[in-house]
Amino acid sequence: MNETKYDDLIVKQFFTATVVWGVVGMLVGVILALQLAWFPANLQIPYLTFGRLRPLHTNAVIFAFGGNLIFTGIYYSMQRLLKTRMFNDGLSRFHFWGWQLIIVSAAITFPLGMTQSKEYAELIWPIDIAITVVWVVFAVNFFGTIAIRKVQHLYVAIWFYMSFVLTIAVLHIVNSLAVPATWFRSYPIYAGLVDGLVQWWYGHNAVGFFLTTPFLGLMYYFLPKAADRPIYSYRLSIVHFWALIFLYIWAGPHHLLFSALPEWAQTLGMVFSVILLAPSWGGMLNGLLTLKGAWHKLRSDPVIKFMVVAVSFYGMSTFEGPMMSIRAVNGLAHYTNWVIGHVHSGALGWNGMIGFAMLYWLLPRLWNKPIWRPGWVTSHFWLGTIGIVLYTVAMWAAGLTEGVQWRALNEVGQLKYPVFLDVVRMLRPFYWMRLVGGTMFLAGAIMMMINFFKTIGGPDSAAETASTPQAA
């Protein structure tokens, strides 16, 4: 196949956006971490307080870093898997610029306090409409490309991408239905716990279909490429794919355990969450076992290093999640920093690390240039890994401390720590430790950004390896 027929410009655009927004989103995360450890960092400026910056962080890392990353991988791999150029270059461009515009509007509206308050769906209603439009354009381009494919069978990565495109559309529309009051304010059509259930049906499946299935698709394409080995088991991929997408949807109520949501719904949420362990581990095992036989690369190839850590953290957080869905465990974990530890073991460990692996694998191939500082890739790996460990360990310790002390009773059945602030004060060292871990993770991402810009500004691979300048 002639490589030039693929549209790689769109891949490069999304790639660049990923690198830049990643640093921005993580920087905001570090600012939040600082604000919790040291409140004066709120600066008494309305636009920069924790409450207004937090949705900026979550939206930037999930939709700007994660989203652009997914699109980078999809546009690169689907053209190659289907052996065709994208359906329509105009739609690709519209998708790219539309998505960046949405991100910029998020960065403006959140500090101004414009929010719908539903987690990961905070953007105000006009932006919600823009998201819908851009998503439909992307979906048309995506399915159009499938329609004009030159390969009959769809590879497993494509299945996962498909479930992402379809499910996110449904989730976004249903959860965003609201009555506008002004251009900047609206109220959902649902009330109380029904609104809560719809939101967590959305929220949990944002995890499932934004942070999990497309990333599994990326894993199924890039991991065998990097390891130079075929996928371990095709049969396993079929079984865990269908089980995963079917089961994920039911698990939302594990965010509402012990609330006054009807008992039957809470129980369904808990049971399905526990079962979800199986298909999640199916994906992890298929990834890890594919690497079996490529272990020798683990020492030399930092891309493989990133992948091993990523898939392991995926396994870890999808073990932790089902455990936290068990009522008794959730009673302890809910509301605490433990949940934040869980979030970031998934987000930094799985999404971050598999993302970095993909970017470093693509960089020299897309631009046809050698990486400016190969050693920095390995440094990034270690900074990231140690950063995650510090982050999650600090949050587990903080979460257990809170969880246990909030509920502790003395001999006469009264609260042992009746003053809430006593517990808050006890968390300070953990918040500082998280700040150190998060800063290391950010430092790694900044090294990647520098390495990226230096690489693409540097000389071509061909020019370097060939003794004479390239003729054609």
Added chain:
Amino acid sequence: MSENSFHRRFFEGKAAIFAIAMTVSVLIGGLVEILPMFTAKLGPERADWVSPYTPLEVAGRDIYIREGCYHCHSQMIRPMRAEVLRYGEWTRAAEYAYDHPFLLGSRRIGPDLQRIGGKYPDAWHYEHMRDPRSTSPGSVMPAYPWLLEWKVDAEDITKSVRALSRAGVPYSESDIAGVGASMQAQARGIVQSLAGSGINIDWDREIVALTAYLQRLGVEGRRALADRGSTP
């Protein structure tokens, strides 16, 4: 699995069928869980002792949302001994009947606020929002001094109340027409109570609206549940 397996022929070769099968599998769970919520029997319990937020409380709630208070404060007391001791009666579904959006929160960086109403005097809230450390040493909460200066706008809140009524909250046309008067009347009460603590402030400052909202949280539930004795 063979090159010619069912999955291969039926799904991987036929993208449209694959996409439809996928959509159906993804829709089932949501439909089964969400649709029954709109029925009286399987959905959240309702009660006649909850009333909609007053216009001033709506204004306060808008501020609570704008500042992102729910990122640090939950509004859901779980039915556990320690929670009931710390925060009061556990939260009933009916108490959220008019909550568009719901504000349960998922974190407790600060304490739960579902029954904060009536726990402290108005002046406490004023001081706490101005400088959290003045009432709560060691707190990590940001200070919100601008709430003491920024103004609420009756016309703007009329739009909120109208939109809420469209979303299903039972406000009458006369409620909507009387938003300004209602806000002012309720705010006067808070202004007077603040004056009693030596704090002088105009009725239309955001802190007054926010205080009105906070001071009503959980109060109706506490009263109703105390009357009937506290059985789940």
